Amino acid sequence: MYDVIVIGAGPAGCTAAKALAEKGFRVLLAEKCRMPRYKSCSGQLIQKSIDLVQRYFDREVPRSAMCTPTENRGMIFTSDRRKEYRFQQEGLNIWRSSFDHWLAERAEEAGAEVRDGAAAISCTQDSKTAMVTLRSGKVYTETARYLIDCEGVVGTLKRKLLLTDGTPPYIMTFQTYNRGRIDLDHHYFHAYLQPELSQYDAWFNVKDEMLVLGVSVPVKDRGKIAPYYQRFIDYMEKNHCLKIGQQLKTDQWLMPHILPGCPIDYGIGRVLFAGEAAGFLNPMGEGISAGLESGYCAAQAVMEHFDSMETVLPGYRERTAPLHDYMKRQWRFVAGIADTFSHMK
Ligand SMILES: Cc1cc2nc3c(=O)[nH]c(=O)nc-3n(C[C@H](O)[C@H](O)[C@H](O)COP(=O)(O)OP(=O)(O)OC[C@H]3O[C@@H](n4cnc5c(N)ncnc54)[C@H](O)[C@@H]3O)c2cc1C
Secondary structure: OEEEEEEOOOHHHHHHHHHHHOOOOOEEEEEOOOOOOOOOOOOEEOHHHHHHHHHHHOOOOOHHHEEEEEEEEEEEEEOOOOOEEEEEEEEEEEOHHHHHHHHHHHHHHOOOEEEEOOEEEEEEEOOOOEEEEEEEOEEEEEEEEEEEEOOOOOOHHHHHHHOOOOOOOEEEEEEEEEEEEOOOOOOEEEEEOOOOOOOOOEEEEEEOOEEEEEEEEEHHHHHHHHHHHHHHHHHHHHHHOOEEEEEEEEEEEEEEOOOOOOOOOOEEOOEEEOHHHOOOOEHHHEOHHHHHHHHHHHHHHHHHOOOOHHHHHHHHHHHHHHHHHHHHHHHHHHHHHOHHHHHHO
16 A cells, blocks of 8 residues: 555656655556657757756756757747747757656656556545556556646546546647757757648757657647648748758657636646646747646645545645746737637736
8 A cells, every 4th residue: 555656757746756755655656658759859958947957856957868959048939920929948859768767767766666667557436545557467456545637638547537538639749850950059949830831830849969840730630740841841941941851750749739718627636737738838848847836736736635535636636836827828929929829828
């Protein structure tokens, strides 16, 4: 019997597990993949994420997680009216596989039991406990007083617990890693909101000298992703002298489609959702800071309300209110400068 089982070793899950374990709670952190695992991500750590790592993990982001150019100087985005906005801010460029693995190691160091290769497949709860069925070769059940579900975007457990039918609104991302040349500054993350290039956003960034180019569409329009990508490449060739020598790899992923008002699913009963599983995601897909912060808030809420299940979710909602307000402000801000997101006003 654990005090808390945390599902998913991303930023949200590792932060929750570390915060609880270091306070003496008996924690299991279950991750379906073998660590270090791949996560499609531009890997831009904004200043807020860097500060949160320092605050929650008492360490600086390790050099071993960084890729070149290590220093990210901010974001430049081109609005749907082709107006360029430059947001200067010191950040870091990291590989998520190494970064998340390092976070999980910190959780383990704090006393959490980290079990990778263990996928949560279902969950039930009663007035005293939550029970999770895990699959790692064999299928077995673990029991805890609370469950913090940090599964990321798809949220298999969450959908089972909330008994939701159908596909939640997702954004599908597609990006390629290439050898080549371009006349853009490699130290910035470049985002493009012109509707002819993508139905959501298109982007360019650099990781270990690979040029990363991506586009995204609502999942219902997944068939349009290849033509959008081709239009984006044509645009970058014409406007930024892009020359691709060799395409090294491609990846496709999902992100939550954030709706007006930025609704959050806090949880149900003894189960708290954190990170993308709860719906925390900032514009342009900045979700690491939201994962770290909501994971920490979930852990704090469990600690504070351990013996009172009725107050844990209201407590969690209260703790994440500043994060939720920040998220809504960020979306309103983007809505003000690009019609693509005007529905988010
Ligand atoms: C293309 C792309 C680019 C992005 N770029 C950036 C960026 O530059 N900066 C930024 O801040 N954010 C970025 N994001 C968003 C960011 O990656 C996410 O918001 C963030 O990873 C969410 O953290 P999380 O902990 O909630 O979930 P995740 O990081 O997704 O972690 C969830 C974990 O749960 C595991 N899991 C899932 N289901 C189960 C299960 N049933 N049982 C056990 N384990 C399970 C997964 O394997 C995973 O390890 C990007 C996203 C995409 C798709």
